[in-house]
Amino acid sequence: MPLTCNAKKSFCSVRRDSGWDSIDAWPSSSRAPGGLASIRYPGIEVEMEIRIAKPDDLQAMVEIYNQSIAAGQQTADITPVTISKREKWFADHRPEKYPILVAEKDESIIGYLTISAYRPGRAALRHTAEVSFFIHFDHHRQQVASRLLQHAIDLSPSLKIKTLFGILIDSNQASIRFLESFGFEKWGHMPRVAEFEGIEVGHVYYGLRVDD
Numbered sequence: 001m002p003l004t005c006n007a008k009k010s011f012c013s014v015r016r017d018s019g020w021d022s023i024d025a026w027p028s029s030s031r032a033p034g035g036l037a038s039i040r041y042p043g044i045e046v047e048m049e050i051r052i053a054k055p056d057d058l059q060a061m062v063e064i065y066n067q068s069i070a071a072g073q074q075t076a077d078i079t080p081v082t083i084s085k086r087e088k089w090f091a092d093h094r095p096e097k098y099p100i101l102v103a104e105k106d107e108s109i110i111g112y113l114t115i116s117a118y119r120p121g122r123a124a125l126r127h128t129a130e131v132s133f134f135i136h137f138d139h140h141r142q143q144v145a146s147r148l149l150q151h152a153i154d155l156s157p158s159l160k161i162k163t164l165f166g167i168l169i170d171s172n173q174a175s176i177r178f179l180e181s182f183g184f185e186k187w188g189h190m191p192r193v194a195e196f197e198g199i200e201v202g203h204v205y206y207g208l209r210v211d212d
Helices: 055-071 083-092 144-159 173-181
Strands: 003-006 011-016 019-024 035-041 044-052 100-105 108-117 128-135 163-169 185-196 199-209
Touching: 044 144, 055 083, 055 100, 055 108, 055 128, 100 144, 108 144, 128 144, 144 163, 144 173, 163 173, 173 199
Parallel strands: 128 163
Antiparallel strands: 003 011, 011 019, 035 044, 044 100, 100 108, 108 128, 163 199, 185 199
């Protein structure tokens, strides 16, 4: 019985003899849970697990991040990072509060998402977190980012996070449209604060209140 899931709208369609029926893919209180899920999209067969990152995943995450650096205007870093330079960054993401989520397929990491502290040490901001996501270029347009972001949104109440926001390069229209599709709204714009090979671009802040 073929199963087609929409990770953003939390439903699946099941092929029956009489046609396509919509069913709940997961309870509304725990949508898009971690664990193995077989999801079928038009022309693409995706089977992936969303889980908390382990130290052994760091090399793959660095490789994925460096793809975005090389592409330009997808992150503010302009030189490749190394595993050793990301070890403290990894350690700072405590799973019980600021986890890193990875998408794994066929024992390979194909994308990851971080939930990070906003202005660490400023206690009044303890319920607000920044979200960032990076997908291996071979796995774009396979709903990997959608699964990761939905899982982060669902996790937020248990992490005592009320607000998620992303900081994006304003020329990165694909990521802006992606966040908007999840209900994120533009909360701020800092024009011409970043420069790539002589081209000045801005930062935009997109936020989502997750406890309303």
